[in-house]
Structure formats: structure tokens, C-alpha cells
Amino acid sequence: MTDQDELFVRGEGDSWFHRNSAYLNAPVRVTDDRVMKVVELARLQPRRAVEIGASNGYRLDALAKRYGCSGLALEPSALAVVQGRRTFPGVRFVRAVASELPIATGVTFDLVIVYFVLHWVGRSRLLQAVAEIDRLVQAGGHLVIGDFHPPAPERVPYHHRPGENIWTYKQDYAALFHATAFYDTEMFAAFDVGAPTSATGALAGASTRGAVTLLRKRTRSSGEEGT
Ligand SMILES: C[S@@+](CC[C@H](N)C(=O)[O-])C[C@H]1O[C@@H](n2cnc3c(N)ncnc32)[C@H](O)[C@@H]1O
Numbered sequence: 001m002t003d004q005d006e007l008f009v010r011g012e013g014d015s016w017f018h019r020n021s022a023y024l025n026a027p028v029r030v031t032d033d034r035v036m037k038v039v040e041l042a043r044l045q046p047r048r049a050v051e052i053g054a055s056n057g058y059r060l061d062a063l064a065k066r067y068g069c070s071g072l073a074l075e076p077s078a079l080a081v082v083q084g085r086r087t088f089p090g091v092r093f094v095r096a097v098a099s100e101l102p103i104a105t106g107v108t109f110d111l112v113i114v115y116f117v118l119h120w121v122g123r124s125r126l127l128q129a130v131a132e133i134d135r136l137v138q139a140g141g142h143l144v145i146g147d148f149h150p151p152a153p154e155r156v157p158y159h160h161r162p163g164e165n166i167w168t169y170k171q172d173y174a175a176l177f178h179a180t181a182f183y184d185t186e187m188f189a190a191f192d193v194g195a196p197t198s199a200t201g202a203l204a205g206a207s208t209r210g211a212v213t214l215l216r217k218r219t220r221s222s223g224e225e226g227t
Contacts, residue, residue: 004122004166005097013077024055030062034212035115035144038187042214046111050136052098053117056084057091064090074101099125101132108138115146118173130176143215145174149190150207174213187214
């Protein structure tokens with residue numbers, strides 16, 4: 001685990017949850033949710049959904065209620081997991097970071113969600129996180145990636161822990177998956193995340209452009225075609 005991953009396991013994930021729990025438990029969180037909207041617009045019918053950095057699992061609960069799918073929440077914050085288990089008993093929770101997912105090889109999901117999480121993954125483990133996420137997506141299944149989406153990659157200090165060498169890394173994360181040629185983009189929407197908030201950890205002056213991308217995993221990668 002990197003220092004930055006460990007920081008979220010050891011307490012920063014709890015701090016984020018604590019700061020945002022009222023918002024996370026408000027009904028508007030689901031009715032205004034861009035991921036729910038993408039799933040609806042793409043007419044997906046998920047059967048097995050997993051969210052990495054799922055917080056208290058509110059989105060998986062909403063998906064389960066709307067589509068009858070199962071929901072697995074992977075989240076480093078103990079507080080979010082305890083509250084989520086109590087509030088959303090239909091969602092299964094496992095404490096984990098994106099770069100080390102405790103899911104057996106070969107277990108896959110038809111809907112994988114990673115929303116505003118990768119900007120906090122330590123850079124030395126970013127590609128490991130990408131590989132871990134990729135292995136959970138079943139062939140022909142969908143991956144929803146949302147995050148900051150500045151015109152060029154940005155690294156800004158995480159303002160809740162000033163002077164501690166902790167960063168928010170803003171870049172186009174869907175591009176990492178797309179570059180493998182394992183995925184096709186089915187939907188893309190850019191938006192402004194708004195003024196810096198405790199939820200985003202963004203700094204004034206830094207980019208507040210966000211985006212959500214719906215990717216579909218190919219049943220064969222383009223490199224395999226014709227072989
Ligand atoms: C900005 S919140 C987003 C929560 C949720 N995805 C949503 O859309 O409401 C980021 C979440 O990622 C979690 N997180 C932080 N570092 C992580 C890591 N390395 N792997 C997985 N989750 C992480 C935090 O604890 C927090 O719950």
C-alpha cells in the first residue's frame with residue numbers, strides 16, 4: 001500500500017465520510033446522481049454491480065432497488081462501511097483500496113463504478129489500480145469512470161492536510177482504460193463540479209471540470225482480432 005492509500009485506510013477516508021455524511025445520506029444524492037443517469041440513459045440492466053471507493057454504498061443500494069442487481073461496495077473507510085452496513089443491508093461491503101482488491105481471480109461484474117476516487121490513488125500504484133479495476137469488468141460489461149477532467153493533468157495539494165505531501169491528481173482516467181484497446185467509449189459527459197468543496201478537496205484556482213465516461217469492455221481486444 002502506498003502512503004497515500006494508507007492515509008485513506010488509516011483515517012482520511014473516515015474524515016471524508018464524516019465531513020460528507022449528511023450529503024451522502026440525503027435522497028437528492030441519488031436523484032441527482034450522474035452515474036444513475038448514465039446507467040438509465042444507456043439502458044443498462046445490471047445484474048452484478050461493484051463500486052470501488054463506494055463510501056457508504058448509497059449508489060449500489062439505489063441500483064439494487066431500481067434494477068434488482070447485487071451490489072458489492074469496496075471502500076477503505078471503516079466509518080463509511082459501518083454506517084453503510086447499517087443503512088443499506090442489501091449491499092455487501094469489503095474494506096479495500098483500488099490497487100489491492102480482495103476479489104478472487106475470475107470473479108467479474110457486468111457493472112463496475114469508480115467515481116471520483118482515482119484522483120486520490122498514490123501514483124506508484126495507479127496502474128496497479130487500473131489493472132485491478134479492469135480484472136473485475138466482465139467481457140461485454142460496462143465500466144463507469146468519473147473524475148476531474150482538466151484540459152491537462154494537474155496535481156494540487158489536498159487542502160484538508162496542508163503541508164503533508166498529499167495530492168489530488170486530476171486527469172482523464174477513462175483514457176487509461178481506453179488506451180488498452182480493451183474498451184470502447186459509449187457515453188461521455190463533461191460538467192463543472194462547482195466551487196471547491198469539502199467533498200472534492202479541490203483548491204481555488206484549480207480546474208473544476210469533471211467528466212463521466214461509460215466504457216464497454218470488448219469481448220476480444222483489437223490486438224486479438226484475426227488471430
Ligand atoms: C470523493 S469520495 C467519492 C465516493 C463515491 N464514489 C461517490 O461517488 O459518492 C472518494 C471515496 O474514495 C475512497 N478512497 C480513497 N482512496 C481510495 C483508494 N485508494 N481506493 C479506493 N477508494 C479510495 C474514499 O474513502 C471515499 O469514500
